[in-house]
Amino acid sequence: MSTLYLLHKPYRMLSQFTDRQGRATLADVIDAPGVYAAGRLDYDSEGLLLLSDDGSLIHRIAHPRHKQPKTYWVQLEGQISDEAINALRNGLVLKDGPTQPAKARRIAPPAINPREPAIDPKRHPSTSWLELTITEGRNRQVRRMTAHVGFPTLRLVRAAIGPWQLGDLQPGEWRKETLHAPRPARNINRTTTPRRRRS
Structure with a gap:
């Protein structure tokens, strides 16, 4: 069982949790220790970013071989x-x-x-x-x-x-899914919890 976070990354935010230049980062909108992004979005791009603390899941989602x-x-x-x-x-x-x-x-x-x-x-x-x-x-x-x-x-x-949609998440909002089987990412059964915004 793995946990996946679906985040709507805002415009002009880095797809990482720290920045020495003081720019906005993921730490400003989500507090989920130990998670990493599966891929990235440019600073000036917006929309769906997937994060997890499961390295094998991140690999299955992000690696070019899987062609999500x-x-x-x-x-x-x-x-x-x-x-x-x-x-x-x-x-x-x-x-x-x-x-x-x-x-x-x-x-x-x-x-x-x-x-x-x-x-x-x-x-x-x-x-x-x-x-x-x-x-x-x-x-x-x-x-x-x-x-x-x-x-x-x-x-x-x-x-x-892949199968994950931005849906009605607003910039800075996120929701969590529990993935119930260690199959290829596009075939995993999943349970969704309500979206959140870090306060």
């Missing part, structure tokens, strides 16, 4: 074209090599809180939203992919990792 799909909601500069979406679906050639084909589709603005600080509508008068699912985990991959097809990322929210 990760789904992102991406707010883009401009109105993304069909050609750009098809290019994402077919795979791109970035500086560090070709990407795997992604799942990509236009979506309406998702039901999430505005970012703080908000994106300036005067600087970015036209934006669109994309749902993008990838199975790789390269450095800043989503941002590089959308820039490559001509639509830079303005806001990046991770909505899902």
Whole structure:
């Protein structure tokens, strides 16, 4: 039996518990001794982050060999074209090599809180939203992919990792799941406890 924490990492927070520069860290929103993040989100990205004190579970979730799909909601500069979406679906050639084909589709603005600080509508008068699912985990991959097809990322929210969903967690909130079987992460039976916010 293992415990998994599902956290909505806020914008401009590090995916770690300490920082010598005084930036916001996970310690500001969750008090769960001995846990580590399964993967990470960039400082300027938001959304679902999984944490556990079970090293084997973290490995099963985060290791590229297991190819857990990760789904992102991406707010883009401009109105993304069909050609750009098809290019994402077919795979791109970035500086560090070709990407795997992604799942990509236009979506309406998702039901999430505005970012703080908000994106300036005067600087970015036209934006669109994309749902993008990838199975790789390269450095800043989503941002590089959308820039490559001509639509830079303005806001990046991770909505899902494998079977785990961000759901209605608000920034800084988390919920705990108890996993009942040591099978591959995507097949584990689980029990959910209510979400919390560190006070």
